[in-house]
Amino acid sequence: MLAVVRAIARPTLAHMPSPHTDDALRAMVESRLARAIDSHIAVPRLAEACRYAVLGGGKRIRPLITMRCCEACGGDVSRALDGACAVELVHAFSLAHDDLPALDNDDVRRGRPTLHRAFPESLAILAGDALFAAALAVAMDDPHHGPALCAEVVGASLAMIDGQVMDTLPEARDDSIDPAALVEQIHSRKTGALIAASARMGAVCADVGPEDAKAIASWGTAIGLMFQIVDDWIDATQPASRAGKATGKDQAAGKSTWVGTLGVAGAVAHVDRLAREANAALHGLGDGAANLRRMTSELAGRRH
């Protein structure tokens, strides 16, 4: 995996300086997420559960993608903040529901008890619903791009739920197709769609032209697939202490995974291929996309 990182990291050496560090962006996101819960969730007990699910943890990869894509298209990162937080709220909603006993039945998330272990299960279900509704509310808080962001969030959520159904229920899968095609079908929806939408939403917030929009969309699609392959690789090869959640569960649950389909070496080679594909898509954006190239290599070589 390290070889991949080195190979991809090279083009970023000449990147333009950005006025914002990733930590600065994360601080903006954290504060906007807290404000979103305060302004859209009225009942204190529900807001408490939502804060637990959303704040104080999380790498904020999706919001960073949205803001960095906006930046790469010439927009200030702050213009993409509502869209970025909408995406993160969808992600938090999906984790709250995916962790439930009837689904993945996970006890630990980000090194802490999952939402339904820290709160009553009823509240975990309803907090997931509220986070989804709040995601839409935050998307519409954007005064210039509300409807476009909303459409992206809804489309990605529908795809994500499709993917989650296929991942959870063997009977929902089309087992007649090739295993590699099946795993791509599941994961391009379950994880890839929201990451790809995160990227496109950044471009939307920069009011970008069609050519750059296409470049960002291609990068987002490649990154979205790559992200899940690395996730599968972590689940198959890393201890829970490094992942911040239970690992080795996919195989035990009979899930369709990249590592299961391609093997560890095959999965790593596919990550390498997708990382190159992702960066190739950025060619026309020049030095402005330096942070996206850096993200490609960081996401390819992700360590928890």
Next chain:
Amino acid sequence: MLAVVRAIARPTLAHMPSPHTDDALRAMVESRLARAIDSHIAVPRLAEACRYAVLGGGKRIRPLITMRCCEACGGDVSRALDGACAVELVHAFSLAHDDLPALDNDDVRRGRPTLHRAFPESLAILAGDALFAAALAVAMDDPHHGPALCAEVVGASLAMIDGQVMDTLPEARDDSIDPAALVEQIHSRKTGALIAASARMGAVCADVGPEDAKAIASWGTAIGLMFQIVDDWIDATQPASRAGKATGKDQAAGKSTWVGTLGVAGAVAHVDRLAREANAALHGLGDGAANLRRMTSELAGRRH
């Protein structure tokens, strides 16, 4: 309850003929809902669960409210069809999640097994999520009023989830306030907000002016509260065979209800008062609101 119906039914005798019967509207709604699931839910097994949750049952009260409000404001009912179906999909999503074992743990809905009894619980949770996402997608399918409808759906859903949390979790209620104020606080959110939004969305689809919009909003708010009081009355006094779902459950679950707070006679008197208030709000709409006056009396005297 019958006295209420007679008292309120009188003003509708002189109503203008409408080209659409309620059954004709229901048929439009049924077909649009089926199309919404077909076009927004890709995975066949998920679509099957969504169809089970949405089609082949339900009185379609909320879509009828949206379409009749549009008509009362001078718009053709068909203009409100996307908004009407968005509201019904939110309603279906809320039923799917409210019925779950961790929440109301209901086995029967509309005389059939609830979604999580007919399908795996994991699929019931994800189908609820998908119906919510589909509701937003259908709201945005409206080419003229998508963003406004979306905002109404999101706002009403946030309020609905707030109300559901207060209804389900005693610790989420502010028990220091007056019991009648508390029950209104819970139910104006849990049920009232979506019904009130249904009414306003009809006005939005008719591109109505501010005065008529206010009239429709007042009618919707009164109807929304009234609806829940009648629901509580049904739960407290009617057998399951007439309600199509288990009854007598609110008291057993220690829920805060109108009948529990006001008594049966007090609840009926409050229905009467709200029905008069609802119809008074329609004054300025004249004969065009005849169908809304009829709905007031039908909803006040609702029998399953």
